[in-house]
Amino acid sequence: MSLRSRGSVLLLASAAAALAACAQKPVVSPAVSLAQASSQRGAQAFAHGELANAQREYTTALHVYESLGDTPGRVSSLLSLARIAAQAGQASEAIAAVTQVLADPALVDTPTRITAHGRAAALYLAQGNTALTDKHLFDAGALCAAACADAGAINVLRARSALAQNKPADALKLASDALAMPTLAPVTPATLKPQASAERANALRVQAQAHMALGAPAAASTAALAALELDRALGLADRVLPDLQLLAQASRDMGAADAAWRYQALADRAQAAGRALRGNAPAE
Numbered sequence: 001m002s003l004r005s006r007g008s009v010l011l012l013a014s015a016a017a018a019l020a021a022c023a024q025k026p027v028v029s030p031a032v033s034l035a036q037a038s039s040q041r042g043a044q045a046f047a048h049g050e051l052a053n054a055q056r057e058y059t060t061a062l063h064v065y066e067s068l069g070d071t072p073g074r075v076s077s078l079l080s081l082a083r084i085a086a087q088a089g090q091a092s093e094a095i096a097a098v099t100q101v102l103a104d105p106a107l108v109d110t111p112t113r114i115t116a117h118g119r120a121a122a123l124y125l126a127q128g129n130t131a132l133t134d135k136h137l138f139d140a141g142a143l144c145a146a147a148c149a150d151a152g153a154i155n156v157l158r159a160r161s162a163l164a165q166n167k168p169a170d171a172l173k174l175a176s177d178a179l180a181m182p183t184l185a186p187v188t189p190a191t192l193k194p195q196a197s198a199e200r201a202n203a204l205r206v207q208a209q210a211h212m213a214l215g216a217p218a219a220a221s222t223a224a225l226a227a228l229e230l231d232r233a234l235g236l237a238d239r240v241l242p243d244l245q246l247l248a249q250a251s252r253d254m255g256a257a258d259a260a261w262r263y264q265a266l267a268d269r270a271q272a273a274g275r276a277l278r279g280n281a282p283a284e
Contacts (some may be wrong), residue, residue, distance in 0.1 A: 030191050031162035035073060042080060049277070051088045055081065071106040075116075082119055086126075093122050114143050121157050126222060127165060133161045152184040153199050159206045168213035175207040190233040201230035201239060208246050217253035237277075241270045 042057030057279060058080045065073030078097045085094035101107065101116040117140035124132040138153050159174035177182055190197035204227035211220035228243035244267035251260035 031064055032070075035061040035068075035070075035077075038064070039077065039080070042084075046080075046087075047139075052085055055084050055088075058084065071104065072109070072112075072138060075101050075104065075107055075109075075112055079116065079119065082123075086123060091123060091127055095120065098123065110143050111149065113156075114140050117143070118153060118157060119163075120149060125157065125161055128164065130161050130164050133157070134165075137161065149183060152178045152181045152196070152203070155181070156199060156203045156206060159203070161212070163206060163209055163213070166213075168210040171206060172210035172214065174201060175203045175210060179207070187198065190230050194234055197230050197240075198234055198236060201227040201234070201236070201243075204230070205239070205243060205246065210251070212246065212250060212253070217250040221247060221250040221254070224228040237270065237274060241267060241274065244270060 038057045038061040042054045042061065045051075045054035045057060058077050062074060062077035062081065078101050082094040082097035082101075084191075085097060087092075098116050098120045102113065102120065106186040107113060109146045120138035121140065123131045124130075124136065137154060137158055142152070142163070144151055144154060154176050155178035159171045159178065162171035162174060179200065184200045184203060185196075186200065187193045189196065204223045206229065208220040208223035213222060224243050225247040228240060228247065229250055231243055244263050248260050248263035248267055251257075251263055
């Protein structure tokens, strides 16, 4: 067989294989397409701060998934709705959504249950209910082995709960343990692993807060500065503000008036800009 003939045969074989692959590609039903499109629009709306639109789109997706008996889709939509409600300051609605996830007898996916317990813990912590916070963290920890992806985040939440209960020494140890975990190891640039880097910044911020409570402003400043660098690199404006406020307070406690003034000015500017971006007030 000539090279040209062999080439023709190979080309025909490749074309046949491609056609077979296309023929075997699963066809997505109109209902699933609607749910997926609604979820995508919801994610885009949330990213732009359009919470009402995001809530509407994810609610549509939720109803479609429920009509299909699709548990993973339903759970994903509920967790997204919980996040939106929390961002909108609707704590009871957020908790209700997460509670629905945890109460679903069809949910057997362990990582998702861990995520839901973590979300519930964070929501109850924001309300000052450390008893329910610790309960959900215990449940999450029971499901999460030492190497599970959420181990670091769970430890950070434990540290935050300890701080809320006026136990800064416990909080410092828990935050330091989280920072030593492989899942929160530093990477350069931080955007290579944005979720892990953001959680590392959370641990550093809690570490700084614990140092402040223990009367160690210099150590607090070091930790807060490291958190600030990560949060800036990740573009997390809502977390940059508390970093700057911590740095201002630590500088004041160290007697570094110029640094305190500089960080406070940056914090005030960041706060005003955040209000302007949310449409609540013009930036000054």
